[in-house]
Amino acid sequence: MLQAKNADLRNLDAVAKRAGVSTATVSRVLNNLNMVKNSTRARVLRAAEELKYHPNLHARSLARGKSRTLGILVSNMENPFFFDIYRALESAAHARGYEVVVANTDYSSEQLVSSVRLMIGWRVAGLAAIVSEMDSHLMQMLTDSKIPIVFYDVGTPQKNITNVRVDYRKGMKKIVEYLHSLGHTRMAFLGHHSTLGPISERRKTFLETVARFSPSTEGQIVAAADGLEGGRQAARELLSSGFQPTAILCVNDFMAVGVLRHLRDQGIRVPEDVSVTGFDNIKLAEFCSPALTTVHIPRERIGQTIFGNLVPDQASDRLSGQEILIDPELVVRESTGVVRQTQALENRQPSNSGLQPRC
Amino acid sequence: MLQAKNADLRNLDAVAKRAGVSTATVSRVLNNLNMVKNSTRARVLRAAEELKYHPNLHARSLARGKSRTLGILVSNMENPFFFDIYRALESAAHARGYEVVVANTDYSSEQLVSSVRLMIGWRVAGLAAIVSEMDSHLMQMLTDSKIPIVFYDVGTPQKNITNVRVDYRKGMKKIVEYLHSLGHTRMAFLGHHSTLGPISERRKTFLETVARFSPSTEGQIVAAADGLEGGRQAARELLSSGFQPTAILCVNDFMAVGVLRHLRDQGIRVPEDVSVTGFDNIKLAEFCSPALTTVHIPRERIGQTIFGNLVPDQASDRLSGQEILIDPELVVRESTGVVRQTQALENRQPSNSGLQPRC
DNA sequence: CGGTCGAATGTAACCGCTTACATACGCACG
DNA sequence: CGTGCGTATGTAAGCGGTTACATTCGACCG
Numbered sequence: 001m002l003q004a005k006n007a008d009l010r011n012l013d014a015v016a017k018r019a020g021v022s023t024a025t026v027s028r029v030l031n032n033l034n035m036v037k038n039s040t041r042a043r044v045l046r047a048a049e050e051l052k053y054h055p056n057l058h059a060r061s062l063a064r065g066k067s068r069t070l071g072i073l074v075s076n077m078e079n080p081f082f083f084d085i086y087r088a089l090e091s092a093a094h095a096r097g098y099e100v101v102v103a104n105t106d107y108s109s110e111q112l113v114s115s116v117r118l119m120i121g122w123r124v125a126g127l128a129a130i131v132s133e134m135d136s137h138l139m140q141m142l143t144d145s146k147i148p149i150v151f152y153d154v155g156t157p158q159k160n161i162t163n164v165r166v167d168y169r170k171g172m173k174k175i176v177e178y179l180h181s182l183g184h185t186r187m188a189f190l191g192h193h194s195t196l197g198p199i200s201e202r203r204k205t206f207l208e209t210v211a212r213f214s215p216s217t218e219g220q221i222v223a224a225a226d227g228l229e230g231g232r233q234a235a236r237e238l239l240s241s242g243f244q245p246t247a248i249l250c251v252n253d254f255m256a257v258g259v260l261r262h263l264r265d266q267g268i269r270v271p272e273d274v275s276v277t278g279f280d281n282i283k284l285a286e287f288c289s290p291a292l293t294t295v296h297i298p299r300e301r302i303g304q305t306i307f308g309n310l311v312p313d314q315a316s317d318r319l320s321g322q323e324i325l326i327d328p329e330l331v332v333r334e335s336t337g338v339v340r341q342t343q344a345l346e347n348r349q350p351s352n353s354g355l356q357p358r359c
Numbered sequence: 360m361l362q363a364k365n366a367d368l369r370n371l372d373a374v375a376k377r378a379g380v381s382t383a384t385v386s387r388v389l390n391n392l393n394m395v396k397n398s399t400r401a402r403v404l405r406a407a408e409e410l411k412y413h414p415n416l417h418a419r420s421l422a423r424g425k426s427r428t429l430g431i432l433v434s435n436m437e438n439p440f441f442f443d444i445y446r447a448l449e450s451a452a453h454a455r456g457y458e459v460v461v462a463n464t465d466y467s468s469e470q471l472v473s474s475v476r477l478m479i480g481w482r483v484a485g486l487a488a489i490v491s492e493m494d495s496h497l498m499q500m501l502t503d504s505k506i507p508i509v510f511y512d513v514g515t516p517q518k519n520i521t522n523v524r525v526d527y528r529k530g531m532k533k534i535v536e537y538l539h540s541l542g543h544t545r546m547a548f549l550g551h552h553s554t555l556g557p558i559s560e561r562r563k564t565f566l567e568t569v570a571r572f573s574p575s576t577e578g579q580i581v582a583a584a585d586g587l588e589g590g591r592q593a594a595r596e597l598l599s600s601g602f603q604p605t606a607i608l609c610v611n612d613f614m615a616v617g618v619l620r621h622l623r624d625q626g627i628r629v630p631e632d633v634s635v636t637g638f639d640n641i642k643l644a645e646f647c648s649p650a651l652t653t654v655h656i657p658r659e660r661i662g663q664t665i666f667g668n669l670v671p672d673q674a675s676d677r678l679s680g681q682e683i684l685i686d687p688e689l690v691v692r693e694s695t696g697v698v699r700q701t702q703a704l705e706n707r708q709p710s711n712s713g714l715q716p717r718c
Numbered sequence: 719c720g721g722t723c724g725a726a727t728g729t730a731a732c733c734g735c736t737t738a739c740a741t742a743c744g745c746a747c748g
Numbered sequence: 749c750g751t752g753c754g755t756a757t758g759t760a761a762g763c764g765g766t767t768a769c770a771t772t773c774g775a776c777c778g
Contacts, residue, residue, distance in 0.1 A: 011733090012734060012736095021757075023736090023758090024758060024760095025756085026735095027735065027736060028736095028757090031736085035755070035757085037757090052504070054504070055734085056421065056480065056733085057417075057480035057735095058416075058421045058735090059417075059421050059734035059735040060735055060736080061417045062415070062733095062734080062763045063737085063762080064735085077436075078446070099477065101460050117413065118458065121413050121414055121419075122416050122417070123416075123417065144411040145413070146367075227642075228642050228643065228645075257646055260648070283587050284643075286587075286620075287616055287620045288646075288648070289620075289648040370763090370764050371765060371766095372764080372765095381727065381729075382729095382765080383728060383730095383766080383767075386765070386767080387766095387767095390766085396725090399726080414764085414765075415763085416765095417763090418764035419765055420733090420765090421733050421766095422733055422764075422767085423766065424733060
């Protein structure tokens, strides 16, 4: 583009002219390469300062052919679970001199794909996909890209792709067994986006584990959107479905907080009338009322692990192409309790639902 | 950099060669400029597809000399208040074909400055600074940059800088007056980062308004970090200070939720024993227990306003250099109540603190 | 049939930076 | 005083796109 001679063109050339040196020297000064006499360095720095010069980072990346920027994709930044991983990852990155760009996918695989396109276009040095959704062509696109990638939750290991997973089965099993040990007989699983892998893993495990205690124990399923409002909505549907749960198992803490709200509105006490559990152990789980019994997922560690596998550590090398499995732990707080005899018996109504999912 | 002839070099040239056309034609196809015969377009697209070609966006920005990317700076993405504005802004941007990059500043002006540097380096088309912190040199740096900028909360209007502000004074006044009308006599303001402009605006208004009701009413001040934990911590300090408030006014909802937690732990009932108010009206305010009385700040509208002032609208022109003021509204929920006679009288202890802030 | 014109494509000069290589300089040494 | 060498700087060729301008190619017209 032949640009009109712009009066305030602030580029290397302008700085070079003003300092009476060549662009190469300016570049060397700005990149802290030595080999530059102190007096020249000073002249250059002053010139840059006077011109309010800010290097064009696009030009820089282009010339260098590589960047120190990592891409991060998350399904729902509003959910503190994702935010926490993002934050841990970002701070690890900053500590090692990497920049970070984030994109929200809203659990939509179209958005996931278009964000990945963007990141590839930006030639990020690595890509972390902390998402629950997937796209059939995506894996191919990513392996082709040759960019180091870490998937959390979804995807399969490849030459350039590492997977970090949490053993959701184990976590879910612990919850169901714990509730069963408290005498719960009618449990409901409350989720969102039932088609997504990591979510349906929990749902399936729920159903399987409940089935093990059948017929003394029944299971039921509902789903809405992720979030506070989604949790409330799902609780509303659950209660009006006729199934009268002794315990509600939420797919995550964030939705559980919404559930608590609806129960309080209905005058249903937690845990006296019904127990509620979450998943993730976000900070909010400890601050809501009653505090949530949940499953702890070590988000800090996950963030660090992801970073470690994205950026080649000088010492140890990457576990590229591996799968890393993380174990969750049960955290018991106030939202669960022993089933009262009356609670187990009362409300026994024609519950024709049984184990049939209806989401 | 003279690069080793990279076997899988996927750039315009490679696509052009494979399609048997020039790079100009490829570029035209990829940018949907017409003037390209359909048959050639198809050949080019197939070549690009086969090579898994992804345009280098750095090169593109560099060549175009302008970008369609907006920079967003927020103080604390973890606080839903900031997140909501960010989300509204992002979705407005996407709707108009803009990309968005975010950076967290953690209320630190050093981080703010370095993020601004980054954004300028990326030559963003516009910059939204939704931050509470400030830096003395920053304004100069920004006006010099010539980038369209919108500040929320801080900064002063300039040629290329618009300001969006919420009338926090009005909001705070409404809260204090409301509480006073309920008979509250000992109020505490609970904040964070007391040196930051928007925060101290609320604190000052609190003190002024309380002073108007003096001596029948007393005020007290504490501060901790923003967040759930910070709220809890501040509440702890407040209660152990000897000042026994009838009402606790929090600088934002997020901290208020932390406060509620501590009060519950201490067996102090809200609002029977003490009233609590928030600020912002985040979703969580409605979901916590008890639901928070707060001041509504229209974050959606703020996000849209910011976008509208960042990107020149074809129809109306920007209000650049203006200041836009937004009015907040009181939202009464469950966390505030009338002071019981006993509550007002009991606990009357040697409160030597009076109106003296101690943060 | 030469000329005109518009549509389709090619050529090459940028965008602003990095960096390999060339050059200039000063100084110790034979 | 010429040579060699290390240090400081300059020169220019990339990086991978975009786009102004040139060129080619038919079709259509006088």
